[in-house]
Amino acid sequence: MFLSFQVSDVSSADDTISTNQPLSLSQTIVSSGGIFELGFFHENSAIYGSFYIGMWYRKVSPRTIVWVANPESPIKSAFDCLLKMSNGNLILQNERNKALWSTGLNSSSSKDVQAVLLDNGNLVLRDGPNSSAAVLWQSFDHPSDTWLPGAKLKLGSxxxxxxxxxxxxSPGRFSLEVDSKTHSLITLWNGSNSYWSSGPWDDRLKNFKGLAEGTYLNFILNLDDSYITYSVDPDLIRAYPLVMVLMDVSGQFKLQVWREDFQVWGGDLFSPSENM
Known part of the structure; x- marks a missing residue:
């Protein structure tokens, strides 16, 4: 989703939230290559607007939010809130020490668990400071309206x-799923009404029938391990490094690329037009 609202006068830290390094309203973390940024944002310019924890492309303006931690639990005042590590979980805590949002893992007394923002847009909880440490939780498993390259989305929901x-x-009217019978990509309206279908998965073509030929996306549907992902044509990445797939508020499911020359998002439309 494309938004320009933000929290002013923030300072950027490194790419990590640790037990001794929480995140406050005036701070953000930035992935090591400077591609993504994570911090507080609010829904309008009013000082009393609802606040959220979100992730966005750091160098794209207006700000483009690609992930929201607490879409169903907005914060009415973020000035005394902290995003912090506690007992092996990343939690959003208010001034009364109440958890407003959490990664929801089983509690752990480990002080080595860290939240790290990666250059692919994945926020991961690692069981230690080393990059090879086990991943305990990742934002790629909890997407909102945006599907970033490399994210393996779980089937069945x-x-x-x-x-x-x-x-x-907060959750809108449209959702994208894989039909369990036809293995088609489908868009549902209000959770149950069919709005659009790609056509069934074609294992020979390694794509969904009905999607335009020559698409820049190569889908991978793994029924054995119950996930779907996609890769992006290298020629497109070379021309436009910032790529994402979006489930728009209009019901459109589309590929978006950042046009640096025009400072706009453009791309291919997969689902129905707005006139449908």
Missing amino acids: PLLTSWKSSTDP
Whole structure:
């Protein structure tokens, strides 16, 4: 979702939230290559707007939010909130030490667990400071309306869910799923009404029938391990390094690329047009 609202006068830290390094309203973390940034944002310019923890492309303006931690639990005042590590979990805590959002892992007394923002847009909880440490939790398993390259989305539940509106990241009317019988990509309206279908998976073509030939995306549907992912054509990546797939508030499922020359997002439309 494309948004321009933000929290002003923030300072950027490194790419890690640790037990001794929480994140406050005035701070963000930035992936090591400077591609993604994570911190607090709010739904409008009013000082009393609802706040969220979100992730966005650091060098894209207006700000483009690609992941929201707490879409169903907005914060009414973030000034005394902290995003911190506690007992092996990443939690959003208010001034009364109440957890407003959490990664929901079984409690652990380990002080070595860290949250690290990676250059692919994945926020991971690692069981230690080493990059080879076990991943305990990752934001790729909990997408909102945006599907970043390399993310393996689990089958059996909505892959993506649109925002309620262009300024409200709470769950909207449209969701993207894989049909369990036809193995088609489908868009549902209000959770049950069929809105669009790609056509069934074609294992020979390694793509979904009905999607435009020559698409820049190569889907991988792994029924044995119950996930779907995609890779991006190298020629497209060379021309436009920032690529994502979006479930829009309009019900459109589309590929988006950042056009640095025009400072806009553009791309291919997979699902119905707005006139449908």
